[in-house]
Amino acid sequence: MPLVLRIALTHLRARTRQTLVSLLGVATGVGFSIAMAALMQGSQLDFINKIIDATPHITVKDEFRHPDEQPAARRFPDAAVAIVGAKPTEELRGIKGARRKLAILEDQPDLAVSPVLRGQVVIRYFGKDEAAAIAGIEPDRHRRVSQLAGDIREGRLDDLHAAANGLIVGDGLARKLGAKLGDTVTVSSPVGVVFKMKIVALFHTGVISLDEGEVYALLKKVQVLQDRQNVINRLYVKTGDVYGAFARARDIEARFGYLAESWDEANQDILEALQVRNVIMYTVVAAILLVAGMGIFNVVSTITFEKLRDIAILKSMGFSERDIRWIFVLQGLIAGTAGSILGWGLGFGLCRIMEGIEFKVRFATEMTQLPLYYSPWHYLIATVFAVTAAALAAFFPARRAARVDPVEIIRGAA
Amino acid sequence: MTATTHGRPLVAARGVTRILPAAVPVTLVHDIDLEVTGGEAVAVTGPSGSGKSSLLYLLGLLDRPTRGRVEVDGRDTASLSSDDLARLRLERLGFVFQFHFLLPEFSALDNLLIPMRRLARLDEDAMRARAEDLLDSLGLLSLKDKRPDQLSGGEAQRVAIARALANDPAVLLTDEPTGNLDSRNSAAVFDIFQRLARDEGRAVVVVTHDLALAARADRRVELVDGTIVSDSRQG
Numbered sequence: 001m002p003l004v005l006r007i008a009l010t011h012l013r014a015r016t017r018q019t020l021v022s023l024l025g026v027a028t029g030v031g032f033s034i035a036m037a038a039l040m041q042g043s044q045l046d047f048i049n050k051i052i053d054a055t056p057h058i059t060v061k062d063e064f065r066h067p068d069e070q071p072a073a074r075r076f077p078d079a080a081v082a083i084v085g086a087k088p089t090e091e092l093r094g095i096k097g098a099r100r101k102l103a104i105l106e107d108q109p110d111l112a113v114s115p116v117l118r119g120q121v122v123i124r125y126f127g128k129d130e131a132a133a134i135a136g137i138e139p140d141r142h143r144r145v146s147q148l149a150g151d152i153r154e155g156r157l158d159d160l161h162a163a164a165n166g167l168i169v170g171d172g173l174a175r176k177l178g179a180k181l182g183d184t185v186t187v188s189s190p191v192g193v194v195f196k197m198k199i200v201a202l203f204h205t206g207v208i209s210l211d212e213g214e215v216y217a218l219l220k221k222v223q224v225l226q227d228r229q230n231v232i233n234r235l236y237v238k239t240g241d242v243y244g245a246f247a248r249a250r251d252i253e254a255r256f257g258y259l260a261e262s263w264d265e266a267n268q269d270i271l272e273a274l275q276v277r278n279v280i281m282y283t284v285v286a287a288i289l290l291v292a293g294m295g296i297f298n299v300v301s302t303i304t305f306e307k308l309r310d311i312a313i314l315k316s317m318g319f320s321e322r323d324i325r326w327i328f329v330l331q332g333l334i335a336g337t338a339g340s341i342l343g344w345g346l347g348f349g350l351c352r353i354m355e356g357i358e359f360k361v362r363f364a365t366e367m368t369q370l371p372l373y374y375s376p377w378h379y380l381i382a383t384v385f386a387v388t389a390a391a392l393a394a395f396f397p398a399r400r401a402a403r404v405d406p407v408e409i410i411r412g413a414a
Numbered sequence: 415m416t417a418t419t420h421g422r423p424l425v426a427a428r429g430v431t432r433i434l435p436a437a438v439p440v441t442l443v444h445d446i447d448l449e450v451t452g453g454e455a456v457a458v459t460g461p462s463g464s465g466k467s468s469l470l471y472l473l474g475l476l477d478r479p480t481r482g483r484v485e486v487d488g489r490d491t492a493s494l495s496s497d498d499l500a501r502l503r504l505e506r507l508g509f510v511f512q513f514h515f516l517l518p519e520f521s522a523l524d525n526l527l528i529p530m531r532r533l534a535r536l537d538e539d540a541m542r543a544r545a546e547d548l549l550d551s552l553g554l555l556s557l558k559d560k561r562p563d564q565l566s567g568g569e570a571q572r573v574a575i576a577r578a579l580a581n582d583p584a585v586l587l588t589d590e591p592t593g594n595l596d597s598r599n600s601a602a603v604f605d606i607f608q609r610l611a612r613d614e615g616r617a618v619v620v621v622t623h624d625l626a627l628a629a630r631a632d633r634r635v636e637l638v639d640g641t642i643v644s645d646s647r648q649g
Contacts (some may be wrong), residue, residue, distance in 0.1 A: 007517075014519045032422045311514040316476055317529045318581075320497045334604020407471045410511055410589075 004323055008330035011303050018299050019335065025295035026339025026390060027346050030144060030382045033285040034347025038376040039354060039370060040281045044274050045372035051267050053147040054205045056114075056236035058265070059244040060252060062095045063259040064414045078401035094231035101256055102235060110240035115232040117222050123169075123215065124186040125177040132215050134187070135234075137223025145238040148216065154344060155201025160218050167197040171204045172212035188214075191227040286385070293389035296335050300328050300394040303403040310411035311401050325395075325402040332394020336387040342378055343386065419615035420454030423472075425473050425585045426450070429482035432462065433467055442468035443640040446482070451569040455618040457631035465640035466621040467589050468559060473476065473619060474507055474587045475499045487584060504533050510580030512590035514570040516562040525556040526559045529580045548576040552606065568599035574605060586610060586618045604630060 011017045014270045018404035020153050073081045095101065097114060117136040123130050139157045143149045149157040153171060162168040168184065169177075179185055181199055188194045195215065204209055237252070237260075239245050245262035264271055304311070313323055354370045418585050426449040434440040443465040450456050450473075458466045471477040472484055475491055483492045487505055491499060526545035529534065536544065549555045552572045562570050571591060579585055588607065592600035604620070606626050611618045611632065620631060627632050629648065636644040 003528065006531075007528070010519045056631045309515060310517050313509075313511075313517070314528075315500065316474070316503065317532070317577075318500050318502075318507075319532060320500040322497070323500075323532070407477050409477075410471075410515075411467065 030343025031346025035350035042373035058237035060235035099233035136219035159200035170211035242256035297393035312406035328398030336390025457628035459635035508583035
């Protein structure tokens with residue numbers, strides 16, 4: 001064992017109580033840091049997975065990112081153009097050449113595409129009216145881009161084909177209507193078309209806005225219901241690389257001109273909030289570890305103060321300033337490392353305890369658990385932070401100790 | 415140490431002056447010329463505040479002169495870095511102070527092993543053997559596992575002497591080494607110093623107030639107000 005390490009360990013062993021207190025400080029910081037990181041990342045991934053599962057990776061809409069310019073403004077880009085009394089022609093909504101675009105996208109091996117017509121409807125059942133968004137889908141294509149088939153609790157996605165006017169309803173909406181599987185509801189569109197539709201399946205995603213506000217029917221039926229024959233206003237796309245969806249969406253948009261929105265762009269505000277939450281978490285963890293670092297500073301400062309004579313005699317023996325500095329920095333590093341190892345156990349224990357907690361969120365129908373994500377990175381980051389904080393905390397008293405003038409100390413003792 | 419160091423200058427002060435910078439600068443020693451050769455035990459005496467200890471710290475490279483130079487083994491130390499000075503102390507110099515200054519958490523044996531391990535000139539087994547030999551030569555082998563607080567004053571001071579000799583230094587610098595010892599222990603310690611000089615060819619400098627002990631040294635240097643007022647060989 002290197003000599004400076006041997007001396008550092010001996011100093012720490014001689015102050016067992018102080019050393020233990022500083023170790024516990026670091027362990028607490030590291031343990032809570034690990035537990036918080038597991039909780040934060042777990043909840044973040046859980047949330048993102050819910051978004052990814054419940055929505056397409058990319059949605060191509062019958063909209064444009066930038067409104068079309070007037071020809072006069074295009075012709076004279078640097079001029080002050082005033083257009084008075086312009087009456088834009090009423091453009092038929094929907095993706096033009098949707099089938100061709102669908103074929104182009106389906107030619108790409110890592111993409112699955114589902115054509116959809118979305119619209120608004122009012123659903124009536126036993127005198128109760130509920131507004132909902134209806135999506136006209138082709139079940140065979142849709143099951144490749146969506147978790148809908150997996151989210152169905154009663155009935156099946158293919159049952160849409162079995163009934164004349166089949167409808168798949170979220171369980172939240174069914175509860176609000178008081179309807180159940182097999183019931184027939186009245187569905188009215190804004191253009192005045194009314195269908196009697198049979199509930200052939202009930203789904204549950206866990207996302208309240210979907211469970212209470214979405215219904216699905218066959219694409220052809222919805223096109224009739226909305227009086228928009230052959231119209232498609234959405235292309236739902238699933239990619240092989242979820243986190244590459246943004247770049248892929250930009251490519252699609254550049255090619256087709258229609259707005260192509262990736263899941264992360266559509267939920268940008270939520271993802272930003274998650275990032276802010278992460279910053280807050282790491283700030284709190286840094287504060288905890290800073291306090292632990294101050295504990296180490298305190299211990300190493302005390303030891304250097306108590307050890308002035310030893311420092312003087314070590315220097316007189318031929319120990320260099322660097323040797324002395326290392327002896328005390330090592331004490332910080334040892335406290336930081338040992339505290340971190342204790343903290344791993346504490347952090348893992350806290351995670352297991354949190355994992356076992358079950359609770360019910362308001363409005364939720366089932367018990368839920370804290371989503372935790374176990375990653376060695378949490379342990380590594382907390383350790384690097386704690387050991388760095390400990391080394392820095394020890395460095396300053398160590399530097400002071402290294403600069404001690406042995407003559408002053410020896411004279412003072414004489 | 416071998417007899418080849420006998421008569422060779424091992425440590426020397428050449429025109430050394432040390433002034434402490436302050437609002438009113440304090441001169442600790444002034445224009446000191448002193449050469450100590452191998453095989454010689456030199457007693458430095460003088461009243462309190464005469465600069466005896468300051469001279470010892472300068473000779474031991476713990477302090478740097480304001481003017482003049484200190485030579486160790488013929489090597490001018492003025493231009494050496496603090497790391498080089500530390501290395502020279504480790505290899506060539508040994509200190510014994512009035513207080514033993516043993517490291518309290520370590521055993522007597524470990525106190526000897528620390529400077530040896532720092533120098534790392536020998537392997538671990540050889541270091542242990544040498545440390546035990548040194549303790550044995552001072553009658554301390556049975557106490558090798560004792561910590562300083564389990565030793566008497568005389569024992570602790572002898573362990574400090576053994577530690578000073580751990581790396582086989584050419585020069586032994588001692589500052590009031592018998593100041594805390596009774597007359598019997600003082601005489602025993604001084605006998606050790608004489609043996610180290612005469613038998614082993616080391617240069618031994620003993621700063622002391624004790625004129626009876628100083629009288630037993632080969633040479634006596636007297637300082638007054640930071641200046642050497644007499645330098646005489648004895649019996």
